Amino acid sequence: MMTPPLNEILEARLGDLERAGLRRAPVVLDGPTGPRVRIGQREFLLFASNDYLGLAAHPALAAAGIKAIEAYGAGSGASRLVSGSLRIHAEAEESAASFERREAAILFPSGYQANIGVLAALAGEGDVIFSDALNHASIVDGCRLSRAKKAVYNHGNLNHLEDLLKREAGKNRWIVTEAVFSMDGDVAPLGGIVDLANRHGAFVIVDEAHATGVLGPTGRGGLEDSGTAEAVGVQVATLGKALGCAGAYVTGSRRLIEFLRNRARSFVFTTSVPPVLAGMAIEAFSLVDREPERRDRLGENRRRMAEGLKRLGVAIPERRSAIFPLVVGGNERAVELAGRMYEEGVLVPAIRPPTVPEGTARLRLTVTAAHRAEDIDRVLNVLGRSLSGAA
Numbered sequence: 001m002m003t004p005p006l007n008e009i010l011e012a013r014l015g016d017l018e019r020a021g022l023r024r025a026p027v028v029l030d031g032p033t034g035p036r037v038r039i040g041q042r043e044f045l046l047f048a049s050n051d052y053l054g055l056a057a058h059p060a061l062a063a064a065g066i067k068a069i070e071a072y073g074a075g076s077g078a079s080r081l082v083s084g085s086l087r088i089h090a091e092a093e094e095s096a097a098s099f100e101r102r103e104a105a106i107l108f109p110s111g112y113q114a115n116i117g118v119l120a121a122l123a124g125e126g127d128v129i130f131s132d133a134l135n136h137a138s139i140v141d142g143c144r145l146s147r148a149k150k151a152v153y154n155h156g157n158l159n160h161l162e163d164l165l166k167r168e169a170g171k172n173r174w175i176v177t178e179a180v181f182s183m184d185g186d187v188a189p190l191g192g193i194v195d196l197a198n199r200h201g202a203f204v205i206v207d208e209a210h211a212t213g214v215l216g217p218t219g220r221g222g223l224e225d226s227g228t229a230e231a232v233g234v235q236v237a238t239l240g241k242a243l244g245c246a247g248a249y250v251t252g253s254r255r256l257i258e259f260l261r262n263r264a265r266s267f268v269f270t271t272s273v274p275p276v277l278a279g280m281a282i283e284a285f286s287l288v289d290r291e292p293e294r295r296d297r298l299g300e301n302r303r304r305m306a307e308g309l310k311r312l313g314v315a316i317p318e319r320r321s322a323i324f325p326l327v328v329g330g331n332e333r334a335v336e337l338a339g340r341m342y343e344e345g346v347l348v349p350a351i352r353p354p355t356v357p358e359g360t361a362r363l364r365l366t367v368t369a370a371h372r373a374e375d376i377d378r379v380l381n382v383l384g385r386s387l388s389g390a391a
């Protein structure tokens, strides 16, 4: 039998995506990311990135990266267990631990790798993982890799979580949740989750991807915000969102971190993060504390956006994060709206399944500390026109 041409098979599958309104292709930006970006000769307002504190284009961050490259070179050589940690890896991990006020930290090349590494290393056959229905794909994949039984509780629903905790027995039991949900922007009920975990003998893992730098009196995230840091043994955080770089880290006890260094496969079997990233991470932690006014500006921008949306009659529940989901339902409608806004020079992504559940396609607007008041007024204007035009 002859092997069929792969490209034909793929073309057919892409055609299926196309017909479902799910075929995607990223725009190419000619220059750095930020509140204003360029595509060719045209300037766009960007309300899509997770660069909540506006650090991605911060000169001090770039300078720290350049300094790290000058001191340690471009590449890191191999996995750290093979060719050794660079001093700057150790320093970045000390910075992460001290930033989070925890015993120790471990760097990962990405949040995706941190989540699959942590879940598959900690949970195993005979265990149960209790996972929020809206948890990120990297958590979903980590659950699969772990071979533990997965019990999915309805989004943010403590009653349902408790039912499942009563029903599902296992060797070790783990509750995993995002602190701020990436596509909805709401905050997990961490206090209630910790309470249930204590009463039912489960461990808690919290993914702070969209909370770090945003929530809490000093921007440490959802655990600081809810006063649950003591009770949560495993904290995953990313460097690629509010911290403006890329990569991720996990913090917790010295034992936890030593265990992950040995058993997290996405740490063991991957080339360690390049010096540039370690150097930038150290600077990013410091910037969060040195420039707290960025958090204030983010708060002001968030309020301005929330009030503006309310005036437009867009129903969006109270948000404490920088994420505003405008759920429109159908994939085509979301794409159409995003297209209208693009025509007017505003980049807002249409988020579709599998990123969000079927039938909940949406525009996802994010504000950052770097947006000006007039940027927000402009996006609200354009949104208002697009909504009425597309109705």
Ligand SMILES: *Cc1c(COP(=O)(O)O)cnc(C)c1O
Residues within 6 Å of the ligand: 109, 110, 111, 112, 113, 115, 136, 138, 178, 182, 207, 209, 210, 238, 239, 240, 246, 247, 248
């Ligand atoms: C973005 C994100 C990740 C993945 O982090 P990367 O560093 O981008 O791989 C993990 N969890 C959540 C909740 C996220 O939003």
